[in-house]
Amino acid sequence: MTARNPTACLLIIGNEVLSGRTQDANIRFIATKLSEIGMPLREVRVIPDMRDVIIDTVNEARAKFDHVFTTGGIGPTHDDITSECIAAAFEVPWEAHPVAWARMERAFRAGEFNPARQRMATMPRGAELIDNAISVAPGFTMGNVHVMAGVPRIMQSMMDTLLPRLPHGTPIASRAVHAFRLPEGLIADGLEAIQKRYQGLDLGSYPFYRPSGNGVTIVAKGPDAASAEAAIAEVTALILSLERSPIQGEPEAGTAAGN
Amino acid sequence: MTARNPTACLLIIGNEVLSGRTQDANIRFIATKLSEIGMPLREVRVIPDMRDVIIDTVNEARAKFDHVFTTGGIGPTHDDITSECIAAAFEVPWEAHPVAWARMERAFRAGEFNPARQRMATMPRGAELIDNAISVAPGFTMGNVHVMAGVPRIMQSMMDTLLPRLPHGTPIASRAVHAFRLPEGLIADGLEAIQKRYQGLDLGSYPFYRPSGNGVTIVAKGPDAASAEAAIAEVTALILSLERSPIQGEPEAGTAAGN
Numbered sequence: 001m002t003a004r005n006p007t008a009c010l011l012i013i014g015n016e017v018l019s020g021r022t023q024d025a026n027i028r029f030i031a032t033k034l035s036e037i038g039m040p041l042r043e044v045r046v047i048p049d050m051r052d053v054i055i056d057t058v059n060e061a062r063a064k065f066d067h068v069f070t071t072g073g074i075g076p077t078h079d080d081i082t083s084e085c086i087a088a089a090f091e092v093p094w095e096a097h098p099v100a101w102a103r104m105e106r107a108f109r110a111g112e113f114n115p116a117r118q119r120m121a122t123m124p125r126g127a128e129l130i131d132n133a134i135s136v137a138p139g140f141t142m143g144n145v146h147v148m149a150g151v152p153r154i155m156q157s158m159m160d161t162l163l164p165r166l167p168h169g170t171p172i173a174s175r176a177v178h179a180f181r182l183p184e185g186l187i188a189d190g191l192e193a194i195q196k197r198y199q200g201l202d203l204g205s206y207p208f209y210r211p212s213g214n215g216v217t218i219v220a221k222g223p224d225a226a227s228a229e230a231a232i233a234e235v236t237a238l239i240l241s242l243e244r245s246p247i248q249g250e251p252e253a254g255t256a257a258g259n
Numbered sequence: 260m261t262a263r264n265p266t267a268c269l270l271i272i273g274n275e276v277l278s279g280r281t282q283d284a285n286i287r288f289i290a291t292k293l294s295e296i297g298m299p300l301r302e303v304r305v306i307p308d309m310r311d312v313i314i315d316t317v318n319e320a321r322a323k324f325d326h327v328f329t330t331g332g333i334g335p336t337h338d339d340i341t342s343e344c345i346a347a348a349f350e351v352p353w354e355a356h357p358v359a360w361a362r363m364e365r366a367f368r369a370g371e372f373n374p375a376r377q378r379m380a381t382m383p384r385g386a387e388l389i390d391n392a393i394s395v396a397p398g399f400t401m402g403n404v405h406v407m408a409g410v411p412r413i414m415q416s417m418m419d420t421l422l423p424r425l426p427h428g429t430p431i432a433s434r435a436v437h438a439f440r441l442p443e444g445l446i447a448d449g450l451e452a453i454q455k456r457y458q459g460l461d462l463g464s465y466p467f468y469r470p471s472g473n474g475v476t477i478v479a480k481g482p483d484a485a486s487a488e489a490a491i492a493e494v495t496a497l498i499l500s501l502e503r504s505p506i507q508g509e510p511e512a513g514t515a516a517g518n
Contacts, residue, residue: 016478080464116448
């Protein structure tokens with residue numbers, strides 16, 4: 001991560017993740033997309049549907065990070081309070097958005113664009129819509145805050161809309177090598193020495209415990225792909241010196257929760 | 260959630276969730292366990308392996324919440340810096356913990372309890388160990404901060420050790436009803452009226468999109484199981500009045516990421 005890359009913060013708004021009812025399905029998707037455009041995610045916060053908490057957290061995050069992404073709380077029910085809290089955070093009126101209102105009014109039959117649904121067309125003054133391919137109700141951008149739905153497939157479609165509008169930094173290159181039957185405690189000292197020689201990289205060590213066997217994955221991340229490759233080449237030599245077999249890439253790539 | 264219940268905050272420390280490399284597998288487990296003992300999780304933060312960020316976040320969280328749980332960053336490698344950051348946050352020395360040290364020294368063969376592994380037996384002065392059934396390296400409690408491993412099965416075993424030591428509040432009762440083909444926008448107004456009559460409850464509305472059909476789940480949570488049941492009975496009547504079929508409980512309970 002270079003110092004010049006824009007930074008991002010994600011706020012997951014809603015009681016359902018905090019209560020354990022829902023398994024989060026949004027962090028990884030957003031983290032991966034932002035990493036691809038060189039806007040590293042520096043913090044995630046999961047916060048409840050509480051007005052003061054949302055307002056304070058949004059204001060803290062938008063001052064501290066270049067871009068803030070929120071998911072959740074923009075539906076039609078009483079616990080969907082994100083939109084009005086964003087207005088309060090920016091100290092602007094929360095009012096009908098003419099484009100969103102007209103579009104939603106058309107989408108529903110007469111009498112079905114009720115007060116609850118009208119709330120989804122009510123936004124902070126100055127909001128720019130974030131359309132999506134799934135639902136007629138849009139998200140919106142206010143300043144550096146991007147307000148999206150919590151439902152994963154709607155959020156994903158909103159991210160597709162949003163990504164071309166965002167500033168892009170230097171993409172973060174990632175290279176990995178793994179080895180079975182290699183405890184972290186054996187490779188740690190050699191790894192630290194390599195990290196010291198590559199100050200522009202993040203060298204991460206991740207043990208895994210899988211049916212196919214236990215071991216460790218070493219990941220080098222940074223804006224310079226060549227130096228990520230060079231560092232992983234040194235780690236590969238280190239693994240050989242410990243009499244293990246280095247394997248390029250991640251074990252069973254795509255498997256969740258293995259770390 | 261009653262005002263008297265102790266509150267909790269979870270800090271997930273490590274670059275791997277922020278980069279999108281790893282799907283978080285710890286929030287839901289910890290949230291569920293804490294909910295069961297009546298210590299609602301009020302905030303989760305995912306933060307990087309950066310010394311100043313860890314120290315500041317730990318100090319902010321331990322002042323704001325009754326209990327703070329951390330996962331990640333207590334292994335033997337150079338990116339495992341949680342333990343020394345906790346010592347810095349509490350302004351105490353980071354030193355060999357005699358019990359952990361003796362136990363780990365016994366567990367390794369001569370010469371294999373190397374400096375990297377010795378770091379796992381080095382803790383803030385005054386730390387109380389959190390044992391686990393998987394690994395010889397323990398977590399620890401410092402004040403109101405409980406420091407655990409990031410590997411899910413090790414963390415889960417540490418939670419088993421920890422839970423009996425924690426204060427227990429009033430457990431949060433949860434009741435739910437769902438209906439297919441019921442858009443949130445149709446039930447929102449009636450739901451808000453019910454929420455207003457049950458101030459001690461959190462009434463949450465969660466749309467779902469599943470192969471078996473779309474619909475909405477209404478969940479009532481609070482310390483008083485009888486009033487959660489009464490509220491869900493009213494929601495059930497509301498669903499019937501909208502000519503849908505109420506179904507008790509959650510659809511496909513246990514399915515992740517369906518919301």
